Amino acid sequence: MNNAGRDTRQSTRFMLLYALAAAGGATAYVPFLTVLLPVRVADLAGAQDIAWLAYVAFFGAIASSLSNIGFGWLSDITGNRRGWIACGMVLSCALLLCVTQVQDLTGLIAVIVVWQLCLNMMLAPLTAWAGDCVPDRQKGLLGGLLSFSPALGALAGVVVTHPGMASDDVRLMLVAAMVVGCVSPVLIMGAPRRFPELNQPSAIDQTPRKARDWAALTPAIRMWIARLLMQISEAALFAYLYFWFRSISPGFGDNDVARVFGLVLLVSVPFSLLCGRWVDRHNRPNLPLVVGAALSAVGLLTMAAAQDLVLAIAGYVLFGIASAIFLALHSAQTLRVLPRPEHRGRDLGIFNLTNTVPSLIMPGLTLAMVPLFGFSGLFVLLTALAVVAGLLLVALPRPK
Template sequence: MVEARQSWAFLGAYALAWAGGSIAYVPFLTILLPSRIAELHDQTDAVWWLSTLAFSGAIMASIANILAGLASDLTRSRRPWVLAGLAVNLFALLQFGRAETPAQFILLIVIWQLSLNMVLAPLAAWAGDCVPDGQKGVLGGLLALAPALGALSSVFVTMAAAGQLGVQLALVAGLVAVFILPVLIFVAPRKVPIDTAPTPVAERRKAIVIPRATAIMWLARFLVQLAESSLFAFLLLFFRSVSEDVSETSVASLFAVVLCMAVPIALLVGRWSDRHGRPILPLAVCAAVSGFGLIAMALSRDLAMVSANYIVFGTATAVFLSLHAAQTLRVLPRSDRRGRDLGFFNLTNTVPSIVMPIFALTLIPALGFPAMMVMLAVLSFIASFLLVLLAKRAASRQQV
């Protein structure tokens, strides 16, 4: 029997909506918010306030994603939550240009993060409701568009309205609406037979014990995300430790190139995994390649080699994260609690931002950047090993 397929129109519109989520936070958190804080405070105070806002935002994002996903589970409806979150998020975003006091910034960042996760959590669960397992590899490949378009949106916004924060915020809001609204209003998903019924009581009791596949997928993503977050935060400083002539523009351009390269690779690998029924193996390979890229970066002594090895690491990691986001939908323990369970998976994105400074402050001052690269490589290799075990177990059972 041929498995029912979701329409390409919906898959494409969904991928653009997911990219809209990235556009909502990438230019804002990396450029616009720091610029606004820098206008109001000197360098020392600006660093302190940005750290405080980042920490507050990470905590709120962690909680809000779980609650928003659970709310969409309980109402058995995703789109109304996405629309409500989108409206509040865009309103909060536009208010940052007027904020001046610390209390205003903290209040806005809490509202902004809460509403952003009202968009992202139900949107993530919606894919599980609509996309069959045989298309999750392609879905993961399409999700690679999100970080690439998020990075490109930062370039567009800063070039189109340099120095005009209000206009830049309005541009971001407009782009987010343009990318997200079509899948909510104009493109309906095709009905395919995917289980969304409430789980029986006996099965709910079993789900209290986290299945091995779910735990491995969570831990593997956490380890790879920890490596990615750590390197992203200190990428400029690492490059300047190799060559003092490295500019912010060159590093940002390299980062954008990596994300754009990851899109076709993720699509090809995702399509391969669908055709061959091997959803986990590509994840294990990508994690291993990330580890080798980090080892090579630690051993490199000139800028050209560091850049080349970063491209290897960055591309493999970007492919891993996009494919993992789709394949995670296979291993969730309860079909009627996808939103809630994906909220717990979202902790793999937020917790590394809290843990990462501990690694950096421990290793970099004492042993330098190469030591941190080696440690991050070990984390990637552990993730790969765990996924290899999961892939073998899946192959023996012919299911994940």
């Protein structure tokens, strides 16, 4: 009886190795996009750094959006998640090392576009693999474990930007080494238990097709829109956190930003794990998402009102912890609402648009708002988006 009970759950070993690999995926882009790339853009563009960073983010987001759907779809067709993950890991790490060799901004954009293609060759199948292997009764735990991803990604940023730690070339080499060290173990030693019910083609019932498809898609659409709205806020701070803190305190350096960013995400990990375990015990996956959206709105309002560094950091800490919990748990709960397991990789690629489309929206939004209203006006708008996200999730039905 005990063995049968254990067999209904994915092994702890695989869950931990998968969480480490997901953290490796975040390490591949978090320190680079939050600190190392803005610093490189500032070196090349000078006073035009914000505008050029917007261009880099725009073209990189297009590449990321298309490649995530494409490689997710290819991993569905081939059924070989590991092979795609391994190839993407090697190629994206190799391209990361080319960034410091580029001496003009158009060349930098080209390298970033190709790097995004290779990065998503790794990330798309990796995300879909969790849906193949983790049953719904462990989705809360999965969400909690996924909170390690941005936290360790931010920690990598703190390490590589520590004053005197390394030159620009060596920083990127360290990032690449961390990615390989995190992702390789699950590829080599991961042996997940199989759950055939997770991967059976969707059954066809007697309900008229349009009604059936709409009923299946409605929760997914709500989840998609809610994450999109939250990710617009996340994307704005992801790209411009460095510049915002510098506008309040010019002496606030790149390592200071990386430390605050990393501290917030590390603190969010135990809270995410507790919330995830609570979700699994009580089968209430939507409630922590609604609370997370509400607290994110409060944090953004605090940031809008901040006139000094202490209040600015306090507002960001609240927003950062609440939004990190929201996004980690949302990533796992998304796997519940996808309607067709046989197209999981492709559909998760479409869900990944909520991560990349904000990077297309955010540059124009920022360039339109900040010159006229400052960062405070931008944060008030982002507050409204977080409130709408919470309202969308309030109406989601409780899973059976």
